[in-house]
Every structure is written in structure tokens, then in C-alpha cells.
Amino acid sequence: MARPRPASCAEEEPDAAKVRLIRLRPYHPTYVIACFGEGGSKKGYTRVGMNRVVQAIQNNPDVEVEFVECYDDICQYCERRKPSPTGSVWGRHHTCPSAEDPVVVKEVTEANRQVLNLLGMQFGAIISLKELVPLMRERLPDIGKSGIKQIGGAGMQGRYEKGLKAIAAHVTR
Numbered sequence: 811m812a813r814p815r816p817a818s819c820a821e822e823e824p825d826a827a828k829v830r831l832i833r834l835r836p837y838h839p840t841y842v843i844a845c846f847g848e849g850g851s852k853k854g855y856t857r858v859g860m861n862r863v864v865q866a867i868q869n870n871p872d873v874e875v876e877f878v879e880c881y882d883d884i885c886q887y888c889e890r891r892k893p894s895p896t897g898s899v900w901g902r903h904h905t906c907p908s909a910e911d912p913v914v915v916k917e918v919t920e921a922n923r924q925v926l927n928l929l930g931m932q933f934g935a936i937i938s939l940k941e942l943v944p945l946m947r948e949r950l951p952d953i954g955k956s957g958i959k960q961i962g963g964a965g966m967q968g969r970y971e972k973g974l975k976a977i978a979a980h981v982t983r
């Protein structure tokens with residue numbers, strides 16, 4: 811089961827070929843799962859980071875996930891993230907339009923809290939993907955009906971279900 815650890819917010823560059831630990835913000839796993847089912851992301855400002863995370867999972871079904879509050883492994887390659895001498899709510903040296911929009915910050919903060927509550931986890935916890943996937947299936951089967959904003963909504967449900975099946979098969983083979 812999940813083991814607690816202080817949240818790692820160091821801005822390190824992960825090597826996708828050898829990744830043993832993926833750092834994710836709690837509102838991001840639904841997107842990762844949906845993208846995994848499609849073999850990656852073809853467009854959007856999170857494409858590079860998302861594809862690196864999907865590739866890390868493809869290369870290592872035993873990978874672990876750490877839940878972080880700050881910019882994560884997807885944000886790290888986001889086209890919208892920029893260096894900032896004053897930093898932002900999610901990073902000491904970077905900012906992005908979402909971090910500067912109080913409505914988005916509030917919704918993401920709430921989404922993170924709700925997802926962590928659903929999973930029975932906290933920031934800094936580390937869980938293997940093998941354990942996280944069945945937990946997501948059990949506790950967050952329908953992202954639209956969950957009422958949680960910022961995790962993809964009803965429009966992504968089909969891709970999420972397809973991704974759940976694909977990633978569950980991948981981590982249990």
C-alpha cells in the first residue's frame with residue numbers, strides 16, 4: 811500500500827528509459843490513464859510531458875507514483891510553463907497561466923484534495939502503479955459523475971475507461 815514520504819518538489823529531469831518513480835499531481839492520473847489507452851498524446855501543451863510519463867509506464871510496469879502538490883513530471887515539459895524569478899503557487903522558479911488564474915488554482919486545489927480523499931492518500935505518498943490502477947477503477951470509476959472538476963469530465967470518460975483496461979492489462983501481465 812502507499813507509503814508516506816515528504817513531497818519531492820525538486821525540478822529534476824527524469825530519464826524516461828529508466829524511470830522508477832513518476833511524480834504526479836493528484837488531478838493528473840485520469841489524463842495519464844486516458845492517454846495510455848491511446849498510446850500517448852498527439853497534441854496539446856502537455857504532450858511532451860504526458861508522452862514521457864506514458865513511455866515510462868510502457869517501459870516499466872513496476873513504476874511507482876508519488877503524489878506531489880507542486881509542478882510534476884507532466885508540468886516539467888509543459889509548453890505553458892515559464893521560468894519566473896518570483897515563482898508561483900506551484901513552483902519556486904516557474905509559473906504558468908494556470909498558476910496565475912485564481913479560479914484554476916482553486917479548482918485544482920480542490921480536485922487534488924478530492925482525489926486524494928477518494929484514494930485515501932496524501933501528498934508525498936508513494937504507491938506502485940500496480941496498486942493505484944485498481945484503486946482508481948474502484949474509487950473513481952466515472953470521472954464525469956464524480957463531480958470533480960479539472961480531471962477530464964464526462965467528455966473524457968470513454969477514453970478513461972479504455973485506458974483503465976489497457977493499463978490494468980499492462981501492469982498485471
Ligand code: SF4
Pocket residue numbers: 856881882884885886888889890891906907908909
Ligand atoms: S498549465 Fe501549468 S499546471 Fe497545467 S500542465 Fe502546464 S505547467 Fe502544469
